[in-house]
Amino acid sequence: MSEAAPAPAGRFGKRAAKALTESMTVLDERTFGDLHAEEFLVVTPTGTYRVDAIAETCDCPDALHRAPDEGCKHRLRVAFARGERPIPGWVDREAIDEQLGQHLSASPRIATADGRTEVLD
Template identity: 85%
Template sequence: MSSAADAPTGEFSTRAAKALTESMTVIDDSLDHDLRDEEFLVVTPTGTYRVDAIADTCDCPDALHRAPDEGCKHRLRVALARGERPIPGWVDRSAIDDQLGQHLAASPRIATADGRTEVFDQ
């Protein structure tokens, strides 16, 4: 299985779009001390899922039953929120969920026209 960070920046799947726009809160070990380093809780309106960034796993039904190559939307959300996977510069910024990266020490990153990335400020 390939990591969400390995997905080409030019490609943006439906799962990645959902990861960027749907309401989700990512919590790390600084807020939930039961989590290990590189382990996250992703809280959504329909459930709470555990993402392990080292093992590249999530306990959601999509990851467990379909195992998408780029990862489920929760794993993608963690990668986007941490800046591990940059947000394409062409996305509609107003569609991005306000919670993206809100509870993490790392910051989301967005691609710039010159091929670099910068911190995404909402």
Template identity: 85%
Template sequence: MSKADTGDTAPSQRFDERAAKALTESMSVLDARTFSDLRDEEFLVVTPTGTYTVDAIAETCTCPDALHRAPDEGCKHQLRVAMARGERPIPGWVDCSAIDDGLGQHLSADPRIVTADGWTEVLDVR
């Protein structure tokens, strides 16, 4: 377990519409273990409307939102990758029944959720 950052103004603590979509919309995140054409820290995000490549090191995505609007916190695909890998903990107040069942399904890392006491733990969505 690790102590979560509790600063309300920290970017990682904001939870906007993109973050909500990243958590609830149907998306599959694939890494080099499941899709061999990818490099380390590169992910394929498959959605019902398209397939996008997220580079976690360069902090880029090939989707139109990332390419044309470049949101400060990243597009929903970048956020999905970060949440699925446990790099961005899910706020504890989130309705867990609304989380997409596929979150973290194809990755070796686990999504994490902030507990009431400010720690994080593995989120069991399966």
């Protein structure tokens, strides 16, 4: 399993915030049979994008044309939804999209005050 795109030290970018709060559904090979292992579809109100977690790619315009350091919001959404990238503990849980991790076998994780992580409930 590849490592999630990390945020630059001490930063939580706009793309990461959008990845947590915007309406997106992440599907894997269990829920969408046309995918390979570690490949995901991210369905949004404006389009559907393919994320390859191994190659660390997404076919969205942001990833293709701007190639942000921390990854596009779709790659970040996959990382948060799978629990690869913990959600900072200070994030307002009410603002997190209720679909986060809904269709995956892995669970989103949130950082705790003692520096550990726990499954987001």
